[in-house]
Amino acid sequence: MNVSATPLSAPLPEQINAHLLHTIGVAPGSASPSDLMQATAQVARAQLSKRWVYTQAKEKAQKARRVVYLSMEFLMGRTLSNALAALNLTEGAAAGLTQHAQRLEDIAGHEPDAALGNGGLGRLAACFLDSMATLGLPSFGYGIRYEYGMFAQDIQDGNQVEYPDSWLKDGTPWEFPRADLTYTVRFGGSVVHLDGQVTWKHDGEVAAKAYDMVVPGHGTEKVSTLRLWKAVAPDHIDLGVFNAGDYARAAFAKNEYENISWVLYPNDSTPAGRELRLKQEYFFVAASMQDLICRHLAEHPSLDNLAEHVAIHLNDTHPAIGVAELMRILCDEHAFDWDRAWALCGKTFSYTNHTLMPEALETWPLSLIQQVLPRHMEIIFRINKEFLDMAARFRPGDHDFLKRLSLIDETGERRVRMAHLSVVGSHQVNGVSALHSELLVHTIFADFAALWPKRFTNMTNGVTPRRWLAQANPGLATLLDETLGKAWRLDLDQLKRLESCQGDAAFAGKFMAIKRANKVRLADFIAQVTGVQVSPDSLFDVQVKRIHEYKRQLLNVLHVVSRYQAILANPDAPWVPRTVIFAGKAASSYQVAKSIIRLIHDVGLTINNDPRIGDKLKLVFLPNYGVSVAEVIMPGADLSEQISTAGTEASGTGNMKLALNGALTIGTDDGANIEIRQQVGDDNIFIFGLKTPEVRQLRLEGYHPLQHYQDNPELKAVLDAIGDGQFSPDDPERYRALVNSLVWGGDHYLLLADYASYVATQAKVDALYSQPDLWCQRAIRNVAGMGVFSSDRTIGQYARDIWRVAPIPD
Numbered sequence: 001m002n003v004s005a006t007p008l009s010a011p012l013p014e015q016i017n018a019h020l021l022h023t024i025g026v027a028p029g030s031a032s033p034s035d036l037m038q039a040t041a042q043v044a045r046a047q048l049s050k051r052w053v054y055t056q057a058k059e060k061a062q063k064a065r066r067v068v069y070l071s072m073e074f075l076m077g078r079t080l081s082n083a084l085a086a087l088n089l090t091e092g093a094a095a096g097l098t099q100h101a102q103r104l105e106d107i108a109g110h111e112p113d114a115a116l117g118n119g120g121l122g123r124l125a126a127c128f129l130d131s132m133a134t135l136g137l138p139s140f141g142y143g144i145r146y147e148y149g150m151f152a153q154d155i156q157d158g159n160q161v162e163y164p165d166s167w168l169k170d171g172t173p174w175e176f177p178r179a180d181l182t183y184t185v186r187f188g189g190s191v192v193h194l195d196g197q198v199t200w201k202h203d204g205e206v207a208a209k210a211y212d213m214v215v216p217g218h219g220t221e222k223v224s225t226l227r228l229w230k231a232v233a234p235d236h237i238d239l240g241v242f243n244a245g246d247y248a249r250a251a252f253a254k255n256e257y258e259n260i261s262w263v264l265y266p267n268d269s270t271p272a273g274r275e276l277r278l279k280q281e282y283f284f285v286a287a288s289m290q291d292l293i294c295r296h297l298a299e300h301p302s303l304d305n306l307a308e309h310v311a312i313h314l315n316d317t318h319p320a321i322g323v324a325e326l327m328r329i330l331c332d333e334h335a336f337d338w339d340r341a342w343a344l345c346g347k348t349f350s351y352t353n354h355t356l357m358p359e360a361l362e363t364w365p366l367s368l369i370q371q372v373l374p375r376h377m378e379i380i381f382r383i384n385k386e387f388l389d390m391a392a393r394f395r396p397g398d399h400d401f402l403k404r405l406s407l408i409d410e411t412g413e414r415r416v417r418m419a420h421l422s423v424v425g426s427h428q429v430n431g432v433s434a435l436h437s438e439l440l441v442h443t444i445f446a447d448f449a450a451l452w453p454k455r456f457t458n459m460t461n462g463v464t465p466r467r468w469l470a471q472a473n474p475g476l477a478t479l480l481d482e483t484l485g486k487a488w489r490l491d492l493d494q495l496k497r498l499e500s501c502q503g504d505a506a507f508a509g510k511f512m513a514i515k516r517a518n519k520v521r522l523a524d525f526i527a528q529v530t531g532v533q534v535s536p537d538s539l540f541d542v543q544v545k546r547i548h549e550y551k552r553q554l555l556n557v558l559h560v561v562s563r564y565q566a567i568l569a570n571p572d573a574p575w576v577p578r579t580v581i582f583a584g585k586a587a588s589s590y591q592v593a594k595s596i597i598r599l600i601h602d603v604g605l606t607i608n609n610d611p612r613i614g615d616k617l618k619l620v621f622l623p624n625y626g627v628s629v630a631e632v633i634m635p636g637a638d639l640s641e642q643i644s645t646a647g648t649e650a651s652g653t654g655n656m657k658l659a660l661n662g663a664l665t666i667g668t669d670d671g672a673n674i675e676i677r678q679q680v681g682d683d684n685i686f687i688f689g690l691k692t693p694e695v696r697q698l699r700l701e702g703y704h705p706l707q708h709y710q711d712n713p714e715l716k717a718v719l720d721a722i723g724d725g726q727f728s729p730d731d732p733e734r735y736r737a738l739v740n741s742l743v744w745g746g747d748h749y750l751l752l753a754d755y756a757s758y759v760a761t762q763a764k765v766d767a768l769y770s771q772p773d774l775w776c777q778r779a780i781r782n783v784a785g786m787g788v789f790s791s792d793r794t795i796g797q798y799a800r801d802i803w804r805v806a807p808i809p810d
């Protein structure tokens with residue numbers, strides 16, 4: 001038996017064994033779980049390859065209009081289970097693995113996550129690829145093949161410790177290296193203008209090599225492509241040194257080039273001084289643009305009709321340099337005059353903004369762009385001049401208006417505002433929830449909206465129901481299949497039909513049993529990774545996301561401490577047992593976030609070991625949060641904490657995943673929580689705290705957190721306990737600064753202002769949870785309302801309203 005003699009139609013067990021023998025190189029009888037994972041992946045890979053070839057041929061033959069989704073991040077997670085499901089191979093693979101006395105889910109657990117992203121933005125890109133493939137849209141995602149993705153988080157003595165995530169150390173079965181697809185990306189040097197001809201005399205270059213991941217669609221043979229670029233030293237570069245016999249120096253020179261695709265940067269540390277990050281941005285954009293232009297010219301005689309055949313999307317401002325790059329290509333390499341090139345550019349690009357936080361808005365020192373990309377700096381100046389001339393005609397004499405609009409921030413060190421470049425270069429700009437999109441045009445983009453009101457729109461985020469329901473929660477998926485049929489996977493609006501099941505006791509019983517089984521699984525996982533035993537009968541209260549002050553994990557901790565104190569004060573009250581579960585990473589340079597992680601551990605240590613508390617309250621922190629950990633947590637949650645200060649969380653997508661899995665939300669009037677409330681109804685969600693206009697008003701009037709501390713004895717007791725070292729007796733001052741930043745330091749995210757409302761709302765949560773039948777009905781109502789949060793809906797809107805792309809006929 002050999003692989004080529006084992007057709008793709010052979011029984012799966014046979015194909016797995018053939019790959020063990022011929023691809024992996026082991027005797028089927030002595031295959032390790034990791035060998036089995038590799039061999040099963042190879043079976044899927046062969047099918048994916050076939051589908052990719054088929055899809056590409058179709059799209060090429062029809063000269064399809066395509067979407068190009070440029071993103072620095074793709075948080076793909078594991079691939080095996082998703083690929084098998086899309087290929088209808090799950091049952092066969094499970095049968096094949098049974099022969100080796102293994103379960104598919106255990107074998108799938110041997111695959112490392114592809115964690116090429118920080119958080120929400122990167123995971124959204126991954127959900128979008130799944131939906132683009134499923135909707136059959138001709139589409140490419142382009143990004144970087146980081147050697148090291150998001151760091152692995154370990155906790156030592158309550159402290160976060162970061163380890164490199166070498167996800168490629170054993171290779172990956174999922175990538176297709178495209179040796180023939182290599183482009184040169186240039187950097188530095190100077191620009192020569194001679195007789196109207198512009199020449200960029202660069203002084204450095206690097207090769208970009210393509211590695212494809214095939215993204216299967218569900219319910220279709222169509223696939224999408226995720227094309228990731230690896231930086232490689234150009235062949236000729238180090239040879240000279242090498243020939244001179246200096247091998248070590250040659251190796252060093254090679255590294256200088258290849259470091260461009262080594263590591264993903266954390267997104268929540270400032271871009272100051274990170275030349276390498278700027279090079280990464282240009283590197284992947286330049287390679288992607290060359291690739292898409294090659295493809296266009298293979299199908300069309302010139303670039304004149306480029307805008308009719310490709311829609312380029314900027315996932316945040318990270319690829320914004322693409323606007324200047326397309327102008328450079330058109331003007332300098334294809335002899336377009338400026339105005340014609342600019343018109344084409346404006347028809348091609350669109351841009352999504354993912355945050356309003358001023359610290360997160362990307363700007364680059366002009367001097368750095370000048371040094372790394374001198375021609376692009378000239379182009380940005382010209383774009384800016386033409387743009388400001390136009391804006392000056394719109395509001396003559398209003399110099400402040402022009403200063404605010406300028407692509408260059410002139411206050412202090414001159415910097416290029418990448419969001420402004422993105423807005424000016426795009427025909428559509430969108431936010432990611434109704435509130436966020438509304439705030440965009442009233443805050444950071446208000447001046448642009450005055451100029452171009454129709455440019456701004458909303459595309460509320462969504463998540464893929466394949467990964468976040470079908471794959472993560474097979475119990476609930478089976479119940480839905482029995483109740484609704486299987487169509488919900490591709491048409492999540494089907495979930496609406498669950499509304500009629502709310503009063504159905506048999507359905508509710510099954511629904512509750514599934515939730516309990518998922519909680520048992522989560523409790524086992526908690527015990528395994530933290531050593532803490534938690535009761536699956538307690539309310540599982542979950543806050544999982546990046547650790548950031550604006551997301552207010554600290555407010556959650558304040559509630560936990562107040563509950564702890566209340567239980568001690570009144571041990572015989574009918575407490576509703578609770579397990580509070582946190583997970584999330586802090587950027588390695590973000591000291592406050594790290595201190596919050598440590599506090600969670602210190603408070604947990606005290607509470608979990610206090611014999612007076614028992615199961616009434618537990619607090620755990622699950623390390624190394626990522627896609628795969630989320631797949632275990634989401635199905636086991638009862639309560640979803642979405643408690644950011646109103647107006648700060650652009651959308652959130654964890655909120656959608658949790659509600660989809662039957663958790664009730666306790667949250668502020670922020671991001672997509674507002675739309676979740678509209679879908680599930682006010683009675684089925686716990687909204688608390690100041691609303692966005694109230695936050696603004698309070699800050700305007702002058703906010704006095706000290707007042708709350710003095711006026712609320714319960715809050716004072718909580719803050720004093722933390723600040724005085726009750727949870728850190730070995731170092732009583734450990735949390736003094738954290739507490740002082742709230743009471744005396746301005747409490748920028750208004751934790752104390754929202755505290756009373758939050759704690760009162762948590763009491764309502766308890767009251768409902770002590771009526772299990774009612775809770776269950778509301779959980780079902782949540783699932784029923786989640787149809788609109790499918791990323792299929794989101795991508796359908798992008799495709800129709802922004803990209804104007806459609807599936808090609810079969």
Ligand code: 26V
Binds near residue numbers: 119267316354357360
């Ligand atoms: C936020 C901040 C806050 C201030 C400090 C630095 C910093 C750096 C990055 C960010 C977030 C960057 C962009 C991002 O990941 N946004 C997330 O995008 C998700 C998908 O649209 C959305 O659901 C989240 O609400 C949004 O935070």
